[in-house]
Amino acid sequence: MSPHACRGSEKASFVLSTAPTPPVSLTIATRESRLAMWQAEHVQALLQAQGHSVALLGMTTQGDQILDRSLSKVGGKGLFVKELEVALEEGRANLAVHSLKDVPMDLPEGFDLACVMTREDPRDAWVSSKYAHLNDLxxxxxxxxxxxxxxxxxxxxxxxxxxxxLRGNLDTRLRKLDEGQYDGIVLAAAGLKRLGLGERIRHIFETTEMLPAAGQGALGIEVRSNRADVAQALAPLADAATWLTVTAERAVSRAMGGSCSMPLAAHATLTDGVLRLQAAWGDPSGAPVLLRADAKQALDAADPASRDAANLLGESVAVQLRAQGAH
Structure with missing residues (x-):
């Protein structure tokens, strides 16, 4: 199945065998929010169905603890993964399950993205007690x-x-809305659907309205670079098409500076063998105008070498954005 990504650009760093993987004992490091636990338990069940023994190690990260400031001001979304990486490095866990949009574009030395799973709905959702659509406000x-x-x-x-x-886990954000602190909030549709909260969604923004974040809706699994055995166990869980699209999306952000906390949207689709990548950038303190870029290329998701081409496609879109003044 699909090999996993290495630091700097997401390309193959292991050549994985297609032979059946012997059963192994694994521990998943996970945040303890309800959504993070759902994601970890989902991966646990899939691995157990492959014959592996899988335990969970629940943890609280800095990102969960700092709720009074925006992520862009306290270190970015990497705050959600640092403690999990420490658990991997110390051997207390073998893999960490992340919402891929929370994973920094460049992982620390010694860590790899070993698996990207089939994507849920990548779009944003409008949630409000009073208003059915953003236009109704x-x-x-x-x-x-x-x-x-x-x-x-x-x-x-x-x-x-x-x-x-608006900070906090998904349940906290919904509670703040229900308390009347906001007229409406915008959340990832994937999280609401995974937790069975789809009825809270009043409207799902089409990508023509609100372009998603790089990796939104996809789960990524991180491992230590020297654990080819763990990567091999994860190989059956990978989805080649999702991996190709998110590789292109993450390449845009990486080329723009690598921060998960930048005003950048990037979304790719793979249809009939054609990878199309769209991106948008805006200045939070400037005029409410978006800079947009678009590129496409014929690629084969089943060919791991296509990820190199997806990286180049993302870099070309970033060049378009910078040429228009994005930074």
Whole structure:
């Protein structure tokens, strides 16, 4: 199955055998939020179905603890993965399950992205107790998000709105909405659907309205670079098409500076053998205008070498954005 990515650009670093993997004992490091636990338990069940013995190691990360400031001001989304990586390095766990949009574009030396799984809905969702759609909001209404990407996209759609920070896990964000702190909030549709909260969604933004974040809706599994045995066990869980699309998306962000906390959207689709990549960038403190870029190329998801081409496609889109003034 699909080999995994190495630091710097997401290309093969192991050549994995297609032979059946002997059963192994594994421990998954995971955050303890309800969504993170769902994701870890989902991977646990899939690995157990392959005959492996799998335990969970629940942890609280810095990203979970710092809730009074935006991620862009306290170190970015890497705060959600650092403690999990320490557990991998110390041997207390063998793999960590992440929402891929939370994973830094360049992993620390000695760590690899060993598996990208089939993607859930990558789009953003509108959640509100009062208003069925963003367009229904009165002028000056309060919308909650701590994502710089969503901030610039919302400002482009409705520059009259008041965008306020919204931190915490998914349940905390919904509670703050229900308490009346916001007129509406924007969340990833994938998380709501995975937790059986799809009924909270009033509207799903099409990608023509709000372009998703790189990797949104996909799960990525991180391992130590020297654990080819763990990567081999994870190989049957990988989805080649998802891996190809998120490789292109993450390459845009990496080429733009590598931060998960930048006002950048990147979304790729693979249809009839053609990979199409779209990206958008906005200035949170400037005019509510988006810079957009688009590129496409015929690629074969089954060929691991296609990921090199996907990386180049992402870099070309970043060049387009920078040429328009993105930074």
């Amino acid at each position: 009165p002028q000056g209404a309060v919308v909650g998000t701590s994502s710089l990407r969503r901030t610039v996209l919302l400002r482009a759609l409705r520059p009259d709105l008041k965008i306020e920070p």
